[in-house]
Amino acid sequence: MMQAAPLLLVEAVGYAYNGAVAVENVSLTVGSDEVVALLGSNGAGKSTTVKMIAGALRCQRGVIRFDGTDITRLKCHDVVERGITLVPEGRLVFPRMSVRENLELGAHARRARPRFAENLDRVFSIFPRLAERQPQLAGLMSGGEQQMLAIARGLMSAPRLMILDEPSLGLMPSLVETLFELIGGIRTAGISLLVVEQNVHQALSIADRGFVLEKGVTTLSGTGAELLHNDFVRRAFLGH
Numbered sequence: 001m002m003q004a005a006p007l008l009l010v011e012a013v014g015y016a017y018n019g020a021v022a023v024e025n026v027s028l029t030v031g032s033d034e035v036v037a038l039l040g041s042n043g044a045g046k047s048t049t050v051k052m053i054a055g056a057l058r059c060q061r062g063v064i065r066f067d068g069t070d071i072t073r074l075k076c077h078d079v080v081e082r083g084i085t086l087v088p089e090g091r092l093v094f095p096r097m098s099v100r101e102n103l104e105l106g107a108h109a110r111r112a113r114p115r116f117a118e119n120l121d122r123v124f125s126i127f128p129r130l131a132e133r134q135p136q137l138a139g140l141m142s143g144g145e146q147q148m149l150a151i152a153r154g155l156m157s158a159p160r161l162m163i164l165d166e167p168s169l170g171l172m173p174s175l176v177e178t179l180f181e182l183i184g185g186i187r188t189a190g191i192s193l194l195v196v197e198q199n200v201h202q203a204l205s206i207a208d209r210g211f212v213l214e215k216g217v218t219t220l221s222g223t224g225a226e227l228l229h230n231d232f233v234r235r236a237f238l239g240h
Helices: 046-054 075-081 100-104 113-126 126-132 145-155 175-188 201-204 225-227 231-237
Strands: 008-019 020-030 033-040 061-066 085-088 161-165 191-196 209-212 217-223
Touching: 008 046, 020 033, 020 046, 020 061, 020 191, 033 046, 033 161, 033 201, 033 225, 046 075, 046 085, 046 191, 075 085, 075 161, 085 145, 100 145, 113 126, 113 145, 113 175, 126 145, 145 175, 175 191, 175 201, 201 225, 201 231, 209 225, 217 225, 225 231
Parallel strands: 020 217, 033 191, 033 209, 085 161, 161 191
Antiparallel strands: 008 020, 008 061, 209 217
């Protein structure tokens, strides 16, 4: 039986900043309705890789395909229209705008506008706290609430694939588990996820599969369970 083609296919991509190689040879796939973790230490090339997928950086070599179409050269707004949304590291909410206004900005894509009410209902079902805080200024929210808002704003673009870059960064440990439970709930809406995360245990606990990057190269892949029990992963990331 033939396997279905992946929703996202990244083949041997590379990128250098002013001659300094950040990503040398990264390949990965994400299937429909799948959660995939992208792991690696600081400087491994994770953020550069997802920025290339999202069109924020122009891939210098290799190919990126989404739903069978080559998107390697597309710009950010065109990638969003195709159905890929990147929630970047650092939350980046608009602090002087309300929760509701932040969410409305997330729905600017043409593909999202006709489904605004539907997407808003979905966001509030996943993040009920945001429904209660609609008039509040985003800058007055806690770090965890701002991260929820950043993810919710990404959902408002009606993505088929959502990329989360270090969603737990800077959060108190007590909030991290709650955040990952919410992230796991996103897949029930039929959205695939690519999660970049240094909290390896949490990421692999919700991931169907994972890929490990070292110095800009994909060196290891497997199911979430396989990587949780992999000796290299346990030594390098889990302190075992």
